Amino acid sequence: xxxxxxxxxxxxxxxxxxxxxxxxxxxxxxxxxxxxxxxxxxxxxxxxxxxxxxxxxxxxxxxxxxxxxxxxxxxxxxxxxxxxxxxxxxxxxxxxxxxxxxxxxxxxxxxxxxxxxxxxxxxxxxxxxxxxxxxxxxxxxxxxxxxxxxxxxxxxxxxxxx
Amino acid sequence: xxxxxxxxxxxxxxxxxxxxxxxxxxxxxxxxxxxxxxxxxxxxxxxxxxxxxxxxxxxxxxxxxxxxxxxxxxxxxxxxxxxxxxxxxxxxxxxxxxxxxxxxxxxxxxxxxxxxxxxxxxxxxxxxxxxxxxxxxxxxxxxxxxxxxxxxxxxxxxxxxx
Amino acid sequence: xxxxxxxxxxxxxxxxxxxxxxxxxxxxxxxxxxxxxxxxxxxxxxxxxxxxxxxxxxxxxxxxxxxxxxxxxxxxxxxxxxxxxxxxxxxxxxxxxxxxxxxxxxxxxxxxxxxxxxxxxxxxxxxxxxxxxxxxxxxxxxxxxxxxxxxxxxxxxxxxxx
Amino acid sequence: xxxxxxxxxxxxxxxxxxxxxxxxxxxxxxxxxxxxxxxxxxxxxxxxxxxxxxxxxxxxxxxxxxxxxxxxxxxxxxxxxxxxxxxxxxxxxxxxxxxxxxxxxxxxxxxxxxxxxxxxxxxxxxxxxxxxxxxxxxxxxxxxxxxxxxxxxxxxxxxxxx
Numbered sequence: 206x207x208x209x210x211x212x213x214x215x216x217x218x219x220x221x222x223x224x225x226x227x228x229x230x231x232x233x234x235x236x237x238x239x240x241x242x243x244x245x246x247x248x249x250x251x252x253x254x255x256x257x258x259x260x261x262x263x264x265x266x267x268x269x270x271x272x273x274x275x276x277x278x279x280x281x282x283x284x285x286x287x288x289x290x291x292x293x294x295x296x297x298x299x300x301x302x303x304x305x306x307x308x309x310x311x312x313x314x315x316x317x318x319x320x321x322x323x324x325x326x327x328x329x330x331x332x333x334x335x336x337x338x339x340x341x342x343x344x345x346x347x348x349x350x351x352x353x354x355x356x357x358x359x360x361x362x363x364x365x366x367x
Numbered sequence: 368x369x370x371x372x373x374x375x376x377x378x379x380x381x382x383x384x385x386x387x388x389x390x391x392x393x394x395x396x397x398x399x400x401x402x403x404x405x406x407x408x409x410x411x412x413x414x415x416x417x418x419x420x421x422x423x424x425x426x427x428x429x430x431x432x433x434x435x436x437x438x439x440x441x442x443x444x445x446x447x448x449x450x451x452x453x454x455x456x457x458x459x460x461x462x463x464x465x466x467x468x469x470x471x472x473x474x475x476x477x478x479x480x481x482x483x484x485x486x487x488x489x490x491x492x493x494x495x496x497x498x499x500x501x502x503x504x505x506x507x508x509x510x511x512x513x514x515x516x517x518x519x520x521x522x523x524x525x526x527x528x529x
Numbered sequence: 530x531x532x533x534x535x536x537x538x539x540x541x542x543x544x545x546x547x548x549x550x551x552x553x554x555x556x557x558x559x560x561x562x563x564x565x566x567x568x569x570x571x572x573x574x575x576x577x578x579x580x581x582x583x584x585x586x587x588x589x590x591x592x593x594x595x596x597x598x599x600x601x602x603x604x605x606x607x608x609x610x611x612x613x614x615x616x617x618x619x620x621x622x623x624x625x626x627x628x629x630x631x632x633x634x635x636x637x638x639x640x641x642x643x644x645x646x647x648x649x650x651x652x653x654x655x656x657x658x659x660x661x662x663x664x665x666x667x668x669x670x671x672x673x674x675x676x677x678x679x680x681x682x683x684x685x686x687x688x689x690x691x
Numbered sequence: 692x693x694x695x696x697x698x699x700x701x702x703x704x705x706x707x708x709x710x711x712x713x714x715x716x717x718x719x720x721x722x723x724x725x726x727x728x729x730x731x732x733x734x735x736x737x738x739x740x741x742x743x744x745x746x747x748x749x750x751x752x753x754x755x756x757x758x759x760x761x762x763x764x765x766x767x768x769x770x771x772x773x774x775x776x777x778x779x780x781x782x783x784x785x786x787x788x789x790x791x792x793x794x795x796x797x798x799x800x801x802x803x804x805x806x807x808x809x810x811x812x813x814x815x816x817x818x819x820x821x822x823x824x825x826x827x828x829x830x831x832x833x834x835x836x837x838x839x840x841x842x843x844x845x846x847x848x849x850x851x852x853x
Contacts, residue, residue, distance in 0.1 A: 216550060223636040224685050226540060226552075226581075226612075242486030243474055244508035245524050257550075288550075312405055312547040318642045318804070324404030327489030330508050335497040346406035346492050361548050362407050378712060385798040386847050388702060388743075388774075390712075419712075450712075474709040480642070480804045523710050566810030567798055568832035569848050636729055648728030651813030654832050659821040670730035670816050686731050 207247040208333055209278040210235060213269060213293075214255040215286030217322050219314040230255035234315045235284065238326055246330060249278070258286025258293070258310075266296045273297060279304045280333045284326075286310055287356055287363075290342055294351035298340040307333040309343045312361050369409040370495055371440040372397060375431065375455075376417035377448030379484050381476040392417035396477045397446065400488055408492060411440070420448025420455070420472075428458045435459060441466045442495045446488075448472055449518055449525075452504055456513035460502040469495040471505045474523050531571040532657055533602040534559060537593060537617075538579035539610030541646050543638040554579035558639045559608065562650055570654060573602070582610025582617070582634075590620045597621060603628045604657045608650075610634055611680055611687075614666055618675035622664040631657040633667045636685050693733040694819055695764040696721060699755060699779075700741035701772030703808050705800040716741035720801045721770065724812055732816060735764070744772025744779070744796075752782045759783060765790045766819045770812075772796055773842055773849075776828055780837035784826040793819040795829045798847050 212218065212233045219228040235250045253272055254265060273281055285293055287310040294308050309329035315322035329343040340351040344363040353365050374380065374395045381390040397412045415434055416427060435443055447455055449472040456470050471491035477484035491505040502513040506525040515527050536542065536557045543552040559574045577596055578589060597605055609617055611634040618632050633653035639646035653667040664675040668687040679690050698704065698719045705714040721736045739758055740751060759767055771779055773796040780794050795815035801808035815829040826837040830849040839851050 216547075221637055221641055223540075224682070228550075228552075238486070239508075241481060241483060242490075242508055243483045243506075243524060244486075245526075246508040248508070313545055316642065317545055317640060319403060319640070321403060321405045323485045324400070324406070324489035327486035327508065328404075328493040331490040331493035331505070331510070332497065334510070335494065343493070344405075346401075346404055346408040346410075346489065348493070348496070358548070362405060364407075378709075383799055383803055385702075386844070388714075390714075475707055478803060478805070479707055480802065520710070562810070563832075565805060565807060566814075566832055567807045567830075567848060568810075569850075570832040572832075643727060645727060645729045647809045648724070648730070648813035651810035651832065652728075652817040655814040655817035655829070655834070656821065658834070659818065667817065668729075670725075670728055670732040670734075670813065672817070672820070686729060688731075 206280065206334065207249060207278050208280045208282060208330060209249045209251060209276050210282045210284065211269065211272055212250065212252040212255070213258070213283060213285045215258050215284060215310045216314055217284045217311040218255060220316050228314070238315060238323055241323065242327055244330070246334070248330070256286070258289040261289055261293070266293050269293055270297055270300045273302055273304065273306055274300065279338075281306045282329045282333050283308045284310060287312065287344070291351075291354055291356060294340050294342055294354070298351040303338050305333050305336050305338050306340045307336070307343050307348070308341070368442065368496060369411060369440050370442045370444060370492060371411045371413060371438050372444045372446065373431065373434055374412065374414040374417070375420070375445060375447045377420050377446060377472045378476055379446045379473040380417060382478050390476070396484075400477060400485055403485065404489055406492070408496070410492070418448070420451040423451055423455070428455050431455055432459055432462045435464055435466065435468060436462065441500070443468045444491045444495050445470045446472060449474065449506070453513075453516055453518060456502050456504055456516070460513040465500050467495055467498050467500050468502045469498070469505050469510070470503070530604065530658065531573060531602050532604045532606060532654060533573045533575060533600050534606045534608065535593065535596055536574065536576040536579070537582070537607060537609050539582050539608060539634045540638055541608045541610075541635040542579060544640050552638070558646075562639060562647055565647065566651055568654070570658075572654070580610070582613040585613055585617070590617050593617055594621055594624045597626055597628065597630055598624065603662070605630045606653045606657050607632045608634060611636060611668070615675075615678055615680060618664050618666055618678070622675040627662050629657055629660050629662050630664045631660070631667050631672070632665070692766065692820065693735060693764050694766045694768060694816060695735045695737060695762050696768045696770065697755065697758055698736065698738040698741070699744070699769060699771045701744050701770060701796045702800055703770045703797040704741060706802050714800070720808075724801060724809055727809065728813055730816070732820070734816070742772070744775040747775055747779070752779050755779055756783055756786045759788055759790065759792055760786065765824070767792045768815045768819050769794045770796060773798060773830070777837075777840055777842060780826050780828055780840070784837040789824050791819055791822050791824050792826045793822070793829050793834070794827070
């Protein structure tokens with residue numbers, strides 16, 4: 206089984222820029238994270254963009270849908286900023302691709318010591334192997350279907366729609 | 368859904384004892400790891416023992432089977448040393464418990480910076496939610512059924528039986 | 530010998546706020562860092578403020594001078610943002626306090642895995658024990674007198690004035 | 692000013708060997724640590740041996756003395772296991788080299804997240820720049836002269852001789 210991971214950026218891949226004191230993107234950490242997890246699953250990593258999801262426009266999400274459609278693989282993971290992850294999930298759901306697509310991200314950059322990134326990656330890569338075709342979000346150790354999930358911005362976790 | 372995690376020790380939970388220069392066990396890191404993963408799944412952590420799996424005897428594995436049988440939950444994760452994880456999986460399989468049981472561990476202690484522990488925990492907690500009743504090992508981003516897995520000790524990864 | 534560490538904030542103590550995606554201050558990490566270094570020197574930690582040094586006004590620096598003057602100790606370390614560390618060092622130098630005062634900071638927050646914070650703290654605490662009365666900056670493994678140091682903003686290191 | 696760092700191993704540089712579950716030596720972490728500290732001091736790193744100091748024999752310590760004597764630099768740091776660091780310091784002291792020599796080590800391997808290694812390295816590199824010719828141990832944020840130091844094995848810290 207091959208899984209393709211599409212990287213779109215988000216907090217997951219942010220880095221601290223010591224010259225400006227701000228957070229920015231450099232290379233994705235996905236390969237390093239897969240090595241750390243000693244992942245023996247056949248994973249193809251493809252960077253689509255490196256963007257904060259608050260800056261995503263319709264064209265960005267369309268690019269994600271197109272990439273998912275064109276991929277040879279039927280099991281896909283997408284790393285994504287958590288702020289508009291639900292929106293991208295819904296756009297993908299509407300595309301009715303006959304694939305298992307799992308979006309995940311992180312509340313704290315992987316570059317930080319206290320990141321949830323590695324936990325979420327392990328989670329998403331596992332859900333994508335067992336869930337039936339459909340679009341899901343994997344966060345906080347759980348999975349949600351694209352039509353029944355929202356980000357609780359007060360607490361910073363994902364939940365079913367209230 | 369509630370998942371119970373039974374802790375048995377293994378490399379997963381080893382710590383460096385600075386006074387003796389050796390590795391030993393103190394408190395389990397499971398609660399800290401679940402917090403780091405911002406896990407919102409209802410997880411009950413129960414420590415059965417803190418032991419290197421090379422030191423497990425029949426009585427230890429029987430204790431694990433008993434705990435799995437008595438648990439109210441039908442979805443269980445067991446953290447375990449990787450050296451004899453397959454043996455415990457086989458003993459559990461023979462017990463024919465009608466539950467989804469996923470064993471996992473780590474090649475490098477969580478206390479180390481380069482540990483696979485958090486990745487494996489996220490992985491196991493996800494597989495346990497979606498796999499049907501049976502006994503599995505979750506390592507290296509994959510899952511294996513108890514009757515078809517072995518640890519490749521040369522490379523330090525889990526594979527199907529050759 | 531007792532050393533007092535005055536905390537003023539700076540990148541040294543910044544944290545990632547996962548709800549807003551920005552960097553901010555919470556509690557100082559100094560006590561935790563001293564524990565990690567297994568520091569047996571008698572160190573008193575006192576938080577004066579938690580501020581990015583770009584936001585320091587004359588009144589902030591005056592507060593720092595006052596605290597140094599009033600301290601019972603004659604050996605003082607000040608953790609400070611690197612952007613205006615030289616300015617505070619010069620204001621302290623002009624105060625002609627008969628004490629050994631060493632300012633230090635970090636280019637990457639201690640909360641990040643790749644921080645120089647712990648290295649700089651060990652460095653500053655050592656210089657403060659051996660240098661004669663005067664005001665110094667300890668960064669990049671070196672020490673500089675307050676009248677002969679500047680931050681090279683292109684490279685992000687401290688150097689003698691060119 | 693150039694400082695030469697002689698590496699002899701010790702807990703400082705130990706690594707976890709995931710295939711055997713034991714601690715062992717691979718490459719020294721010194722260059723990586725100097726990069727993390729953004730050290731701009733001119734430091735030459737030379738590996739003399741990679742050994743647990745409990746396994747040092749007279750010939751090993753003689754090798755260290757010889758290297759210190761032959762070095763072009765007059766300011767030297769030696770990374771060393773903490774168990775017999777005092778012995779090596781005393782052998783060096785007896786050699787009456789007219790140099791500033793500072794020994795340091797770590798109670799927890801640098802490879803672990805909770806290591807004192809980086810703190811001690813910053814400390815030693817600072818003491819070596821300011822202390823007069825002599826042999827010293829830099830541990831726990833303090834410095835000790837070779838003739839007045841011992842390791843308190845109950846607590847795992849260095850102190851003056853009681």
